[in-house]
Amino acid sequence: MKVKDKNFDLYISSQKIKKKVKELAKQINQDYNGKHLLFISILNGSYVFTADLLREIDLSCEVSFIKISSYSKMESNGNLQELIGLNENIFQRDVILIEDIIDSGKTMENLLDKMQSLGPNSVEVATLLMKPEAIDTGLDIKYIGFEIPQEFVIGYGLDYDGAGRNLKDIYQFKEKL
Ligand code: IMP
Numbered sequence: 031m032k033v034k035d036k037n038f039d040l041y042i043s044s045q046k047i048k049k050k051v052k053e054l055a056k057q058i059n060q061d062y063n064g065k066h067l068l069f070i071s072i073l074n075g076s077y078v079f080t081a082d083l084l085r086e087i088d089l090s091c092e093v094s095f096i097k098i099s100s101y102s103k104m105e106s107n108g109n110l111q112e113l114i115g116l117n118e119n120i121f122q123r124d125v126i127l128i129e130d131i132i133d134s135g136k137t138m139e140n141l142l143d144k145m146q147s148l149g150p151n152s153v154e155v156a157t158l159l160m161k162p163e164a165i166d167t168g169l170d171i172k173y174i175g176f177e178i179p180q181e182f183v184i185g186y187g188l189d190y191d192g193a194g195r196n197l198k199d200i201y202q203f204k205e206k207l
């Protein structure tokens with residue numbers, strides 16, 4: 031599969047993804063039985079996962095979308111991130127953040143800090159994919175679809191330079207980018 035100038039190999043089929051999404055939803059349905067949930071989906075990459083996951087949720091729930099803009103600052107700790115579009119009051123609410131992939135874990139660490147400061151009753155994370163570096167940060171991610179190696183992936187919402195989000199399956203780039 032060629033996307034822009036790079037070749038990618040099939041990595042996780044749409045059938046496997048579908049099965050995993052159902053499993054995650056089943057877990058969430060059980061864990062939050064009787065509760066009213068607020069899902070917060072992190073754009074852009076999570077839009078496909080969010081749409082599929084939410085259709086398997088049979089709880090009373092709401093869904094909202096946020097965006098994180100990172101702008102680099104020349105300091106050793108890397109990127110400063112700004113949260114855009116959180117219009118809901120999450121005070122005393124049960125929240126699940128929906129993410130496509132957690133790589134270094136920095137985005138999620140930062141976001142969880144911001145969320146916690148707003149006084150929710152609970153915040154958990156559902157991510158479709160998780161890379162080893164993030165596993166090592168000790169971030170507490172409750173719902174993980176697939177743990178994958180440190181390679182670049184596209185499809186099912188994930189992009190390479192803006193392209194590839196529309197692919198039904200997930201593809202992997204073998205060489206280092
Ligand atoms: P982190 O802060 O390093 O965890 O970065 C997470 C964000 O980087 C994700 O939300 C994605 O937008 C992007 N990202 C990380 N790895 C990949 C990948 O393999 N493919 C596409 N986007 C990725």
Ligand code: MG
Nearest residue numbers: 073074075130
């Ligand atoms: Mg993302």
